[in-house]
Amino acid sequence: MNDNPYPASERAKAIVKKSMTMDTLLSIAGVAGQQIRDEQYHPYMDDCIETGFKVIGLCPSADSGMHTFMDSLKAWEWHLHKLNERPDKYKIVRTAKDIRDAMAEGKLAIYFTHQGIQIFEQDFDRIGIMRQLGFGYCLLVYNSQDITGAGCMVKEDGGLTGFGKALVKAYNKWGMIVDVTHVGERTSLDAIEASSQPVISSHSPAHAVAPYARCISDARIKAIAQSGGVSCINMCGYMLDLSNPDFVTTDMIFRHIDHMVQLVGPDYVGLGSDYIPDTTLTVAISAAHPEIYDDNGYTVAAGKKGFPTPRPPDVYPAIVDTFLEHGYSEEACGKILGGNMMRVFEQVWY
């Protein structure tokens, strides 16, 4: 793309190409026209492939009243329909071996994630169904309160419930990775303790750098690392920087990553953009329902700007340049770009 606002060195571009580069949260919820236009789909994926992405965690649906189980299936079906249009380009992956096979076949590996738990309809064995469909991780709760515990927007977090503990055990049993992004602090820490497997945060920045409810605390970053998991930052401007910026800089992104790296080392940090290809509908929802964001109008103000978030294929090489400038080794770059998540997939997925 000629209009890429994030210039990068050839060295950084080469590192992205040769690494196990992943985006752990690409948000394309719903069906055609909701978070991406139909004609944008393959060109976007081609840009990712061209840049060097090997794996994408694709999010077709999220809790929040919009997506019942049947809605989620519909959204998932639409993605499958798109992926099936070019079977030579994409491969749905359920295991680390599938990812290696996809790379050997020159295909972009795609797994899915649902942000929440409504798709299970409180039936633990349905986790097995979603795993079969290629869902690699799910949240425990999305922003607000649910049967499992508190989301990150809840003021009083009473911790993981008994049901939540049982659900974590069921995730472990089915090889569904526990994702504590969007989850409240105490509920998250309880879940990490309850899980017998590594826990991740798929798309949240560091609270110490930007004290916003969606960001995760040092305690959580440490607990995730101790579990063997990975904390992936996201790249939404208003979460990275409380000035609610119009444009996301690589410095802004780097501050969050570096904070985590200084805290727990380069083995437990990753990248999940939270990028939405077409934010029109999301912006409209935030404008129409300001009451669902209990943050004095901050999210609605970000929505008015269109939720500025860099396009991952544009920004990833430039992020790597900030790593190199700050003395990160190429090996550390590769780990953060996706090697760390691959380690978790190897351990949890089967």
Added chain:
Amino acid sequence: MRPDFSKIPQRLHVYPASERAKAIVKKSMTMDSLFSGVWPAQWSSPDAPEFHDEMDKCIAAGFKVLACCPSADALETSTEPLMRALEFYLKKINERPDKYRIVHTAKDIDEAVQENKLGIFFTHQGTAIFGGDVERVGLWRALGYGYCLLAYNSRNTVGDGCFEPDNGRLTAYGKFLIDAYNRYGMIVDVSHTGERTALDAIERSRAPVISSHSVAKAIADYPRSHPDTVIKAIAESGGVCSINTVGAFVDTSNPDIVTTDMLFRHIEYIVNLVGIDHVGYGSDYVPDVTQSAIAIQTPVGQALFPDGGYSAVMGAKGTPTPAPYQIVAALVDKLLEHGYAEEDCGKFLGGNLYRVISQVWK
């Protein structure tokens, strides 16, 4: 008193087999293209065999792949029970991940064989699971469903089942559904489907078509059997016609015990008609037959199998059908006796279906 069919003569019968035949089953790509076991109806009575025990018997006999059937049209086909039925299988598979592997591609089958795991894929007998949404074919493929029927005995939105006297054609929706099967790599299965709908479907399909569990009408004149036209069209498409082993379907004397002679007559007939490359084995065995045997004797069961009470008599006997592990080696002996080469036995046992799977699944 509730009947107990677990000790009927068919279940206790022993089919002697040579060491050579047993070895052929073990070294071939042996598959059962229709292992019934609709949940909960066919796994849950007090006399039901235990799941892992049944699977171990299949593994010990030399089976590499089973097509398990968690659900069928005419039973509950709203989303909830369908999901529950699949969950039963997933839960069982998850209890022993070292023994089983869900296979989505021919490569998965190869790997399962290498890993000494039993390959399992699923099939739904019907089309109600798509809910009129042809894109949902992709969803069931991703869940591990390798083929589905078009119609189950009766008429539906796709076309006519095999018991419809009008023998109607594939509908416009049926054509779109076939296209979706092709697009997603779901194999078209014309068992239980009426002749004209089946022929239309085979013509429409760009991929080989199979019949997962139906015998030759020329040998057993019963509505579930295929006329020569369908068997020939399947073969011309590059597909496979797998015989079933239900006594009442393979032999219209409605026998108490299925003989290898009777099964062989169907195999031989199909081989003479279209060659050894287009015949296969799909037992239609039901591990726990109690509820089905009772259900088929009810008015609803007889509405689904409208054959003047013939199938009700079959049900009253406990639907005699040999378990795949019970008869497969003896059946190979029968093939050897009639001069079939080991390679031909391997094709019948699963090699032919594996060829179709390699072509259609992706």
